[in-house]
Amino acid sequence: MHRKGGRLQRIQPTPLSLHPIPYICDTAFAVMVRHYIVKGRVQGVGFRWFVLREASTLGLRGWVRNTSTGHVEVLAAGNEEQLQQLHTRLKNGSRGSRVDRIELQEQPAAEAEHLQAFEIEGAW
Numbered sequence: 001m002h003r004k005g006g007r008l009q010r011i012q013p014t015p016l017s018l019h020p021i022p023y024i025c026d027t028a029f030a031v032m033v034r035h036y037i038v039k040g041r042v043q044g045v046g047f048r049w050f051v052l053r054e055a056s057t058l059g060l061r062g063w064v065r066n067t068s069t070g071h072v073e074v075l076a077a078g079n080e081e082q083l084q085q086l087h088t089r090l091k092n093g094s095r096g097s098r099v100d101r102i103e104l105q106e107q108p109a110a111e112a113e114h115l116q117a118f119e120i121e122g123a124w
Contacts, residue, residue: 040100050094077112
């Protein structure tokens with residue numbers, strides 16, 4: 001109903017075809033999955049908790065865990081901007097850590113389907 005000139009008038013709905021929804025293809029919103037190996041002094045300094053906090057703040061899905069070789073492994077899913085911000089934060093590291101190198105590998109986007117809210121694997 002619509003009020004016009006003090007009287008209510010019925011408004012006829014228009015077909016959706018008259019109001020096309022634009023197709024938006026923006027890679028900033030496309031889900032991507034990246035696998036990181038962070039090398040340096042990253043175990044025993046709270047680095048996994050740092051990654052959990054940063055990734056959760058960015059709205060990423062995935063996990064972080066220690067490796068048996070003394071590195072930290074991260075699998076994260078999100079859009080290009082979120083993952084770039086995570087990479088920058090990983091490079092900067094947490095207080096007490098020292099990041100010497102980050103190995104990055106793109107993963108198939110289908111991997112994102114299996115990821116939940118960001119978590120620390122093997123923490124308990």
